[in-house]
Each structure stands twice: as structure tokens, then as C-alpha cells.
Amino acid sequence: MTAGLWEKWLLPGFWITIQLTLYSALFAAVVAFGVGIARTSRLWIVRFLTGFYVEVFRGTSALVLMFWLFFVMPLGFGFQLVPMWAAVLALGLTYGAYGSEIVRGAVAAVPPAQREAAIALSFTPAQRMRRVILPQAIPEMIPPFNNLLIELLKGTALVSAVSVADTTFAAQLSRLATGDSLEIYSIILVMYFVLAFVLTRLMRLLERRAKAGLGQAPDKRAKGPALTRKPSGARKTEQSSDLITAGGAQ
């Protein structure tokens, strides 16, 4: 590894990975909340369309979707996205579909009495969602969202296949330049791991904040030096099954 490779490729690549993770996570969060809440709609057509979206995007592979957006969209529909945004779109739509299941599960897990109380107080549906349901549902969503965020971070490595110059892409170039595969791939694996570790810590902090807002203490962590939450076992709520599905969400 020479200093030039670091400055010209690996560090900018790492920055691209961080940016991709943040933008895709934001986009996925918007999709997840929008679709997750729409799936509880009273209109069957809304439920059907959002359900269709979720099944399609959970059913297909993120990599195939990325190739599709990258190669088929320009030919078939005559407009081309900048590779970076095609990647954000693909990741956001895929992980948004998984996230919407988390949102739906957490909203459904709020005790029905809360909803009934809000109706009795003649809240409008929007007020009910914003003032009563979501504040209680969001703290429950954070641990599964954390798992999904790590999956998303790992998913960003796929963008190197459509020539976005992220960390993995930079590693490929460095390997071609120096031929030292072991060193380069070890370094970037550690880089990804550190990023995952930092993100997990941040999400823990967020969870503690959100739970404190409700006057609850955060769950005691399961034993072991695990970064991510245990996918199942610890929590036997409706979300636990979604969590398992979301585990290998690419």
C-alpha cells in the first residue's frame, strides 16, 4: 500500500461508502415509514399496492436491481441516473421494503387501548399516528433498524459492480496496482467493521434517548460481545420473525 493509493482511492472510497450509507438509509427510512404506515390503510387498493411493492422488492436481489437500474433504465425508458443515485435508489428501495415490515410490525404492536383512547379523545387519524402511536412504536423499531442499517452498509459494497468508486472499488484498483490482495482486503474488511461498530453505537445511543423519552430503560443486552442484537429468542414479538427475514436482506 502506497500513500498515493490511500489518498487517491481508499480514503475517498471510504467517504463514498459513508455517503452512500447515509443517503440510502435516509431514503430507505422515508420509504419504510411511508409504506409501512400505508399498509395499515383502510383502503384495500392502497394496502394491495404497497403490499405488492414490498413483495417485489423483498423478492428480488439488490444486485440484480442495481444492474437493472443501471443498464435497462437508460435503454428502456430513455433516462439515465448518475451511478451514485442509481445505487442510492436501488439500495433505498430494497431496504425500504424490509424496513416497512419493521414499521408495520412495531405499529401493530402498540397496545390497541392506546389507539382506542386516542379515538375517544377525538384525535384525527393523523394526530393519532403522530402523537400517540409513533412515539411508542419508534423506540421498538430502533434495534431491528440497527440490524437493517448494518445490512445496508454491507449492501453498499455492491455498488462497486456498477463502477461507483466506493471502498470495494478502490480495493479492486489497489489490488490491480500492487497485487497485494491479502493486505488490501484485510484493511478494507476492518474499515467496514469499524464503520459497522460506530453505527451500532450511534443506534444504541438513539435507542436510549427514545426509550428515555417514554420513561423506559433500554433492554438489558443479551450476553456475549455481540455488536448487533440477537436476531431472535430475546424478543418474542411480531418483529422477531421480520428481523430474521431482514437478516440477509440483500
Next chain:
Amino acid sequence: MNWDWDVAKDFLPELGDGLLITLEATALGSVLAFALGLVWALAFRSPTRFVRWPVAAVVEFIRNTPLLVQLFFFYYVLPTWDIKFSALTTGVIALGLHYSTYTAEVYRAGIDGVPRGQWEAATALSLSRGRTWIAVILPQAIRRVVPALGNYVIAMLKDSPMLALIGVVDMLQKARAHGASSFEYIEPYTMVGIAFILIAYPASLLMRALERRLGH
């Protein structure tokens, strides 16, 4: 959108060939993930921390780093150590190893879910350690986690196109090759995407039904 049915018809046999490879990689990867995951899960319960901690650290590291990078790691680093595998074998190893870190957690949850009384009964019957595991604990633990394991098989199926990036001739690679030689991109890529949905959706319905049957 200018869809050409003739191109789609031409690509169909290639898609079939690729599908076989995709399924083969998924099946072999699953077997490896199930077996290795069980090894990790048992190691988590080892009485000595000199086994528990290193295994937990390695599992955590593998789970929190991208499969794609691990794939490249195996593909480019193993040959420098004079270990030469075909692309498909390398891919299966990486896929299986990566997902074994997920299945390990599933097994762990299943084992933790076996009631204490079962352990005590096994002790009372003075079954040996091996017998306790094989005849009492694992059959009950694995039964409860079958749907969760199935979901990971589906996840592996959806991750298998990554193998195309190290040159395994799966569905995605067939589409890429077809596009590169004929500039026909629309039909192959769309068909590959639809093929994944056609396999993954019924499979996930099956897992959901199984989950209800086994009753959580």
C-alpha cells in the same frame, strides 16, 4: 420500453442454465451454512472462554463485513496460499461461511428455547453429553428454527448473484454475457429479476406457512 419477445425467447435457455448454477450455489451454500452455524452455536456454549471468545469475535467480524468483500478476499487471496478452487467452490465457501454466522444465532436462539427441564431430565437419566445433545436438545431446538433457517436460504438465493462478480456463470452472469455480446440488456436483466421474484416469493410464503404451523 421496447420489449422484444424474440430476444426473450433466445435468452430463455441461457437463463435456465444460469438458474441451475444459482440453485446449486444456494443449495451447497445452505448445507455449509447449516453445518458451520451449528459448529459456531455449540462453540458459543463451550465451557472454556478460550473457545467462546475467539469464536464469538470471528463470527461477529464476518457478520458485520460485506459478503462481496469476503468473496473477493477468498477469490484473490486463497490462490496466493496455493489453495486453488474453482470460482463456484470459492463462492459457495464464502456464501456458506457468511451465512453460517446468521444461522449460528438462529441455532443459539433455538437451543436457548429448549426448556431447562429437558436438560435436567437428560441428567437424571444419566445420558452422556453427546447423547443429550443428539437425542434430546438438538431435535427440539432445530425443529423450532426451521422457518428461520428457511428464510436464510431465501436470503442466500438473493445474494447468490454476487458470485457472478467473481465469474461464476449464474443467471446474472448469463445476462451480463448476453448483454456484452449483443447489446440486448432490457430482456435478460428483466427476466433475471422476475426469475428471482418467482422463486423467492412462493418460498417466503412457504416459510410463513411453516412458521404458523410450527407455532411460535
